[in-house]
Amino acid sequence: MILTLLLLPLLAAVAAFFLRPDMPRRILLVLTAGAHAAVTGVTWAVQPAPTLGGWLRLDSLGQLFLSITSALFVAAAVYSAGYLHRERRGAREDFEEGLLFANAPEPTFTTCLLLFLAAMTLVTVSHRFGLLWVAVEATTLASAPLIYFHRQHRSLEATWKYLMICSVGIALALLGNFFLAVAASNHGGTPIPLVVEELIGAAPHLHIAWLKAAFLLFLVGYGTKMGLAPLHTWLPDAHSEAPSVVSALLSGALLNCAFLGILRLQQVCVAAGEAAFGQELLVGFGLLSMAVAAVFIIGQADYKRMLAYSSVEHMGILTLGVGLGGAATFGAMLHAVNHSLTKAMLFLVAGNILAVYRSKSTSEVRGVLRVLPVSGMLWVAGFFAITGSPPFGPFLSEFTILKAALDQGRHVVAIAYLVFLAMIFVGMMTIVLRMAQGVTQREAGGPEPVLATIPPAALGVLVLLLGLYIPAALQRVIEEAARALG
Amino acid sequence: MNLWTDSILVLLALASLLLLGSSRIAGCIRIVAFQGLLLGLLTLTVQHGTPSLRPLALATAIIALKGVAFPWLLARVLRDAEVRREVDPLVSYTVSLLIGTLALALSLWLSQRLPLPTKPVASLLVPVALFTILAGLFVIISRGKALTQVLGYLVLENGIYVFGVGLVQGTPMLVELGVLLDVFVAVFVMGIALFHINRAFDHIDADRLAVLRD
């Protein structure tokens, strides 16, 4: 079953590349997304067997992230079917500078999307660290052409920064892999294979100094991919220049998968008794990310960059949660779900706004609620959700983390956490509410396209539901995931 | 065998040092190609006894990719971009060489301090690996042309590979090939990006790509 999850998008990608007509390709995209989600749903009922000698395995942590990815991809696929239909072919005029540019050919876009899905799936199921590395690097390479969909110089600049910074980060993670191999070298005996389960089992034999060094490199390397400050510099550029669908997938799914790399090593560290070392580092990076995001969100001129910095903030919250340990880890895992759904919804809605207003500037866009009723409502609702207001899902997860911090007696951390959340709330509120209200000359030119509103609406409903009620199955999976992380 | 390994490691360190001081980009590409060749040979010389099929295949793949394919690709980009020299790097060449020498000293000192659970194949291995990694990172940070940054990334990967080949036994073939494939596709994608950058901007100065900022 795991192989099905991997082969499905892979084969679809190959097929999409060679399919000439557009409509069948878009249908293929949506169908593959649906099939992938269906198989993922089956894994909730039936635990799939590990394959490839234990290298590919679906445990609760992986299952959680896989489900998030799959759900997001369904929304993204439906949205992009409509988006690609609306994007005109040939030379188009750029919003900001008026120069002419073209889009990348559609087969490339669809193929890369499906390859992206395949790579992310591989990240969630691989339990062998080397394979995990290959998969994370593959996600970078599959997503770079996606960022460069609008072929003009700003997106090229963003793509270049993304490629360079993420490749260097992931190269450092490779060095971390080698350090881990040294730690697992068993003092000259048979080396312990770098599979998560076997490392956990042989934890007492691991060389602690090298394990710690490996964790540091993993944190820096995969943290670059994840968007932790101060390694986040590629994030705002990439997310603001990519098409909104791609930004939604990057923020909602890819950052989580990068985090998974760090989490797998944290599992090993916990088993080796070195949990505290990793946790201190995670708390530090988490708070730093929140601080940087807070500073840059206030007065942000571009609303897609604002959303990108919000992703940095939430990655910080995730890291902080795992770093605090205990009940906070449960909160962090729940937050991963909530944030992904909410951020994806926000980006898709931002795409709708951009299509009508033709401007990314927060000072020019006004009156979204009037011009685009559905999108406007989702925009405001999304803002409340992402900043942690009840009754939406993120409130619960953020509150859990806060409570855990206070329970552990870490008052400084809790106060900093609250201060940053408040700063971000104020910063985003001024931008979002000003955008939603006011008068403008813009006309929508017709009712909002169905394919552009159903996906974000569905995601929004999910976020609302998660705020009110967490299904038992989800609760169980999150608890197992949290327990594996200490 | 030890003499061969030592010589190859010394040549690797010298190549990294030379890269720090070169301003002609074509020369830099040739240096990195030479490093790729050395890396393939190193894979063979660290084997005890005659190398079996697996190291031979791996060495061939490395020489083919890092010694031939990547330099050819980058040389094509260079020809299209019609650039000859790297002018005005962030750090001048003399200072770069000095920093390189300091980095070499630092790597030697660090490797003395690192407690290795298993003895590496050659005593020079860890310092040369560390030095190559540092040199690659330095080139990425201090050079302006996007092509030189890709070369720095390749050198970084080379250094990491040296570390792997000397210290890690028992990595399955699949993972090693996967790593190689990833680096290949990465360089391929970067090469395509460079083509586009050249066409869009009419230059390949990465430090002039600064429109997006807060």
Add this chain to the structure above:
Amino acid sequence: MEAGLTFALPLLLAPLMLGLINRTKALMAGRTGQPLLQTYHDLFKLLRKGAAYSRTTTWVFRAGPTVGLAAVLVASALVPLGGVPAAFAFPGDLILFAYLLGLMRFFTVLAALDTGSSFEGMGASREVTFSALAEPTLLLGFAAIARQTGSLSLSPMYAGLGSDAWRHAGPALALLAGALLIVFLAENARIPIDDPTTHLELTMIHEVMVLDHSGPELAFILYSSALKLWLLGSLLVGIVVPVRSGIVWIDTLAMLAGLFALAVVTGIVESSMARWRLLRVPQLLVGASALSALALALILR
């Protein structure tokens, strides 16, 4: 007896090295060139001439060449010829050697500055910069050899650099040879650092410093530069040629062959390259120190 040999040979044969270099360059250019013994003729001619002194110069100007020759003569008593020990050897003589060369350079520079001419001042500043960058290479190289052979005196150091040393520390010694070759070219004002045949003062380094000397003092300068070439060359050849048979004649002949080969190599290098841009020369010298440092590090492990 051997001690006298290492002192007498440079005195007699050093100008021949210059002649060899010039002859090689001429042959590479397709000319017949000067006779091999031309330098001797030049020396005798200059010794017989009268000297002209500028009115702006002082005793420093006259002392420069004399002190330089004296310094290099003393230095040639310290340098062994491969396995053949030098006239004097004591622990630490490598430092004395380096600073005798430094003394010679110092007085040459002083004499150049004493003339008050801007060309010579410019040459002096360039010379001092390059020597400052070349000195770490030389001293680090000495440190590496000292570490390898366990002695701090030049003669025992070089006596220990036989084929055994090459077998144990081959890469290090090869690096050292490369570094010392660059120092050799730099200190003796050879291409690619300086062009000895240029007639444009703006491009000169060594030549311009001695522009105003004439007569016997120019002969002193020519002779001391030949001696310096020999001494630095024998330091280099002592590493490269690992013949240490213990029999004086065989060792001496091997070293002589090496020195003449070095002269030919220098001629070939000079014919096949152009002088490098002045901005690139410091990079080359820093690279040479890196090579020396790497060699030292290799030997230390």
